[in-house]
């Protein structure tokens with residue numbers, strides 16, 4: 001006995017309504033998938049070390065109680081990551097379906113749920129240590145794409161009248177909606193394929209990197225003497241951790257280079273063109289050297305400089321095998337991404353200068369951002385004329401015949417590093433206690449070394465700082481000084497003298513075209 005009343009709709013209408021709910025759920029799942037894939041494709045290009053999904057997985061792992069973690073590892077072994085990603089995928093599918101249905105019933109609420117899920121993803125990204133603007137952007141884009149698609153699809157669906165529609169009795173949605181849904185589905189499949197391919201290349205390079213066992217150096221870097229440290233808190237570490245090392249390149253997408261297919265070709269003005277493979281390179285007697293890299297764009301007092309321990313093969317050995325022809329004076333090194341640097345041939349062949357084809361940084365394979373698998377490191381020259389990352393070709397040529405990437409864009413064709421000194425302590429604009437105040441920092445003049453550092457308060461006399469012994473003349477040196485500050489505002493300046501006895505110039509110059517000069521000066525308030 002179920003008499004039909006006005007309040008209980010006809011079975012056909014109820015079936016249509018159920019079907020519509022199902023379609024809304026499907027629209028929600030597809031929107032969620034499209035959002036996730038947007039984030040993953042973006043991350044494959046912009047942020048290879050951190051994608052939204054990997055950020056959420058990382059956050060879940062961090063928040064998981066140890067007992068549950070142990071259980072997952074015991075149950076799934078090395079498949080624990082795949083398990084976690086599957087769980088996250090299922091959760092997103094369920095939430096997406098819920099958002100679709102909600103959006104159908106109460107417009108705006110489902111989109112709000114999608115936004116909230118997006119915010120969770122963004123939150124996971126910003127709390128990861130690897131997060132950079134690229135990763136944030138991907139998470140943001142993921143959320144926006146999911147919300148926009150959900151709104152669009154469900155709006156279309158809601159506009160469909162229930163009941164007999166078009167040629168499909170029983171309330172099957174109209175072609176317009178179905179087409180939108182199918183289009184979204186196709187985009188999701190395509191996005192999945194693109195993600196798999198891009199992440200695949202990144203994963204191949206990453207797993208090769210993970211599996212890599214670095215050869216022991218034939219000629220290890222000598223230990224850093226205790227006397228190199230000035231022992232002042234806040235001064236730049238003598239060796240910069242890779243995670244803190246400045247990164248400068250033109251690569252919008254961090255190149256993923258699989259070492260198995262990597263080759264370096266020596267071409268141009270040589271008697272014997274040579275091709276070097278990865279396994280050949282690793283088989284060479286490798287040397288280990290500390291070298292401080294500096295970017296020509298570094299402003300006075302700036303932080304585009306870092307010191308690392310590089311493991312590599314001296315480029316001169318490779319060039320010796322290729323035998324440059326007379327008349328050649330430049331090596332144009334080329335990266336997989338098309339970047340080029342023009343380095344004076346003599347800087348690479350000089351037996352007294354360890355220009356390296358580097359494969360490792362601070363005891364680890366090069367991070368992808370710093371040129372994995374192989375980059376150039378040349379002591380004494382700014383990065384733009386020497387430090388080609390992801391290097392694949394050395395063309396022996398002349399400055400007259402070839403022009404490197406930055407030299408066609410307003411920067412000088414030669415780039416020897418200028419003597420520089422920087423105040424790290426006290427921080428710029430900070431307050432200090434009047435009386436004896438410790439001032440400290442770093443100074444560099446790669447390949448010439450530093451022989452003295454002096455500081456000056458206001459218009460007083462230059463006074464010598466205590467200079468760390470340094471690691472070598474190719475690296476930066478720590479220095480520290482003690483100055484007397486009366487209460488009030490003071491300016492503290494620093495200058496260095498290089499190993500050749502040349503005092504750093506006071507003349508102010510901007511970075512372009514060949515490196516900034518002038519003294520680093522800070523203002524402090526003593527109280």
Ligand SMILES: Nc1nc2c(c(=O)[nH]1)N[C@H]1C(S)=C(S)[C@@H](COP(=O)(O)O)O[C@H]1N2
Nearest residue numbers: 246247248249250295335339383384387389
């Ligand atoms: N392939 C490639 N290599 C490159 C660059 C680049 O844009 N592309 N930039 C150079 C510049 S300008 C500098 S200062 C150094 C920076 O190296 P880092 O990012 O490892 O600190 O890399 C050099 N090598």
Ligand SMILES: [Mo]
Nearest residue numbers: 295296383384
């Ligand atoms: Mo640079």
